[in-house]
Amino acid sequence: MSLVKAVTAAVAMGASMAIATPAAAAPPHPFVFVHDKFQPASQAENAGAVTYDKSLVPTSATAFIAELRVGGKGMEHREGGEGQGHRMKYKGTFVFLSVRGLTPHHHYGIHVHTKPCGTKPDSSGPHYQNKEDPRQPSTNPKYANPHNEVWLDVTTNGAGKGYAKSWQKWQFRSGEARSVVIHKHATGTTQGKAGQAGARVACVNVPFK
Numbered sequence: 492m493s494l495v496k497a498v499t500a501a502v503a504m505g506a507s508m509a510i511a512t513p514a515a516a517a518p519p520h521p522f523v524f525v526h527d528k529f530q531p532a533s534q535a536e537n538a539g540a541v542t543y544d545k546s547l548v549p550t551s552a553t554a555f556i557a558e559l560r561v562g563g564k565g566m567e568h569r570e571g572g573e574g575q576g577h578r579m580k581y582k583g584t585f586v587f588l589s590v591r592g593l594t595p596h597h598h599y600g601i602h603v604h605t606k607p608c609g610t611k612p613d614s615s616g617p618h619y620q621n622k623e624d625p626r627q628p629s630t631n632p633k634y635a636n637p638h639n640e641v642w643l644d645v646t647t648n649g650a651g652k653g654y655a656k657s658w659q660k661w662q663f664r665s666g667e668a669r670s671v672v673i674h675k676h677a678t679g680t681t682q683g684k685a686g687q688a689g690a691r692v693a694c695v696n697v698p699f700k
């Protein structure tokens with residue numbers, strides 16, 4: 492286990508424990524995050540993140556990804572003053588991504604995929620879909636869209652940095668969302684091209700909850 496992974500695991504555990512207390516409070520809202528430097532694909536077995544194209548994702552680049560799962564009965568939030576306003580209930584998933592050290596001014600298509608990263612770009616499997624398209628690979632915008640999948644496209648700034656976030660009203664099925672894949676170009680949205688973003692240039696393992 493790398494130092495980064497060990498620290499990440501320790502902090503993540505601490506964070507979920509902290510959120511879980513006091514005992515009488517609302518149900519816990521699991522928080523997961525990873526912070527990894529990209530390794531060559533040959534290192535996939537022990538790497539948190541791998542690159543398949545060093546010209547677009549060099550090994551000096553890093554990615555930070557966080558997930559907040561707002562669970563079970565939903566998080567309560569009161570608006571307005573005492574005795575007025577309305578009560579709102581939230582349930583869902585928030586995913587945040589930030590990258591640095593990438594190609595400046597480049598649009599990367601980025602999504603949550605179903606399998607862990609591997610030595611081959613295709614190891615990460617298809618996109619995670621809340622409602623699964625019976626026809627795979629899914630290029631139908633009815634299923635391949637940013638509400639049914641998690642899209643985190645980024646256009647980097649002049650320094651090669653960028654960030655993206657996604658809020659969904661649903662939660663991942665346990666163990667079925669395992670990575671974030673960075674693709675060569677922007678994600679398509681039209682019939683037959685929906686969800687497509689070209690070659691997979693890098694992958695980050697994320698144990699989504």
Ligand SMILES: [Cu+2]
Nearest residue numbers: 601602618672
């Ligand atoms: Cu993808």
